[in-house]
Amino acid sequence: MILYSNWRSLATYRVRVALALKGLQPEVVPVNLQANEQRGVAFRAINPQGVLPALDDGQGFALFQSLAIIEYLEEAYPEPTLLPQGLGARARVRGIAQIVCSDAHPLIVPRVREYLQQNAGLDEEAVLAWVHRSLRTGLHAVEAQLAGSPHTGRFCHGDQPTVADICLASHLLAMQFFKCDATDFPQALRIFAACEALDAFAASHPLRQPGAPETM
Amino acid sequence: MILYSNWRSLATYRVRVALALKGLQPEVVPVNLQANEQRGVAFRAINPQGVLPALDDGQGFALFQSLAIIEYLEEAYPEPTLLPQGLGARARVRGIAQIVCSDAHPLIVPRVREYLQQNAGLDEEAVLAWVHRSLRTGLHAVEAQLAGSPHTGRFCHGDQPTVADICLASHLLAMQFFKCDATDFPQALRIFAACEALDAFAASHPLRQPGAPETM
Numbered sequence: 103m104i105l106y107s108n109w110r111s112l113a114t115y116r117v118r119v120a121l122a123l124k125g126l127q128p129e130v131v132p133v134n135l136q137a138n139e140q141r142g143v144a145f146r147a148i149n150p151q152g153v154l155p156a157l158d159d160g161q162g163f164a165l166f167q168s169l170a171i172i173e174y175l176e177e178a179y180p181e182p183t184l185l186p187q188g189l190g191a192r193a194r195v196r197g198i199a200q201i202v203c204s205d206a207h208p209l210i211v212p213r214v215r216e217y218l219q220q221n222a223g224l225d226e227e228a229v230l231a232w233v234h235r236s237l238r239t240g241l242h243a244v245e246a247q248l249a250g251s252p253h254t255g256r257f258c259h260g261d262q263p264t265v266a267d268i269c270l271a272s273h274l275l276a277m278q279f280f281k282c283d284a285t286d287f288p289q290a291l292r293i294f295a296a297c298e299a300l301d302a303f304a305a306s307h308p309l310r311q312p313g314a315p316e317t318m
Numbered sequence: 319m320i321l322y323s324n325w326r327s328l329a330t331y332r333v334r335v336a337l338a339l340k341g342l343q344p345e346v347v348p349v350n351l352q353a354n355e356q357r358g359v360a361f362r363a364i365n366p367q368g369v370l371p372a373l374d375d376g377q378g379f380a381l382f383q384s385l386a387i388i389e390y391l392e393e394a395y396p397e398p399t400l401l402p403q404g405l406g407a408r409a410r411v412r413g414i415a416q417i418v419c420s421d422a423h424p425l426i427v428p429r430v431r432e433y434l435q436q437n438a439g440l441d442e443e444a445v446l447a448w449v450h451r452s453l454r455t456g457l458h459a460v461e462a463q464l465a466g467s468p469h470t471g472r473f474c475h476g477d478q479p480t481v482a483d484i485c486l487a488s489h490l491l492a493m494q495f496f497k498c499d500a501t502d503f504p505q506a507l508r509i510f511a512a513c514e515a516l517d518a519f520a521a522s523h524p525l526r527q528p529g530a531p532e533t534m
Contacts, residue, residue: 194381200420203416204424209430217451224438
């Protein structure tokens with residue numbers, strides 16, 4: 103199993119955590135985002151979209167898109183599970199994961215920030231305001247789900263980590279990275295702390311990957 | 319079963335198609351996006367995020383986020399299936415769906431366009447350029463998957479419609495809506511035509527919903 107990874111990619115962080123929670127140890131092949139290696143011919147032969155992550159698990163092509171990869175891992179390596187029992191519970195967990203991955207994170211990735219600055223003419227401060235607004239709007243939506251539900255436990259759903267926690271943790275890492283205030287989201291912060299206390303999350307942290315700087 | 323819907327919401331379109339493919343006929347409750355009803359107190363009691371779609375299927379809370387709802391439908395009402403057999407095949411289909419839902423569509427929703435215009439100071443033309451760029455980049459990524467894979471058939475994966483086709487169709491509807499050229503994406507257009515030939519897609523079309531105008 104080969105994971106194409108970069109310390110900075112939060113979508114790849116999500117896959118790293120899922121792999122770690124399932125006790126899987128892929129070979130890690132670093133892709134140099136600073137040098138735009140992900141957009142080059144060689145990497146596009148692996149993932150035509152030219153983005154991270156990609157996971158080769160012998161299926162004849164490299165798997166792509168973090169949540170699709172995590173659903174694959176869940177089906178291929180079911181234990182321990184990253185989805186709760188019960189149809190409604192699974193829908194709630196997937197819904198929280200999608201708020202992060204489909205509503206918030208896409209707005210702040212490098213290719214979007216670059217477009218806003220280079221093509222749309224926003225200055226650095228306006229781009230940062232955009233990023234903060236996107237991150238806080240996304241976390242507000244997650245916090246509303248967490249605060250309003252009897253199913254919220256030590257983690258987003260009950261007392262075991264799920265794909266919702268993986269996505270929430272990636273979101274809070276983004277907020278740390280962009281120095282975006284999250285202090286008014288107590289449920290999210292509490293659950294993020296519970297995640298960070300687990301080895302699988304801690305070992306997957308961006309700053310603990312090859313090529314990472316000492317601090318963000 | 320209650321579907322909270324608006325003719326214009328493409329995320330809701332995706333859920334409508336999935337329901338129709340599975341032969342499910344929910345009660346449809348319209349939510350007035352023009353009047354921002356989705357952001358009001360009454361609707362936030364149904365979906366705290368204040369966005370469409372939401373589906374109440376007696377789980378004690380309304381399901382949210384289109385792909386999470388479709389995964390729920392797949393588990394609760396497995397036939398006909400919207401995911402292919404085989405772990406790699408399912409990962410490919412989910413990956414294509416995620417390219418649309420996690421990389422492209424989030425960039426063009428009304429709340430983002432409003433922010434760019436009202437807060438970031440982009441004029442109408444610059445917002446449209448942003449929308450076109452986002453739509454074409456997303457479709458480029460999907461087309462690369464379709465053109466480069468032996469698994470592409472009449473539909474994105476083989477000859478039965480899956481969640482990938484649902485998402486691709488929603489993407490091409492967005493491109494029609496914003497008058498964005500898609501003629502250089504032949505695989506996507508061919509599959510979109512195959513989708514539109516199916517009753518489930520045709521009946522779910524935005525312009526065939528209550529409150530829709532006669533043309534886009």
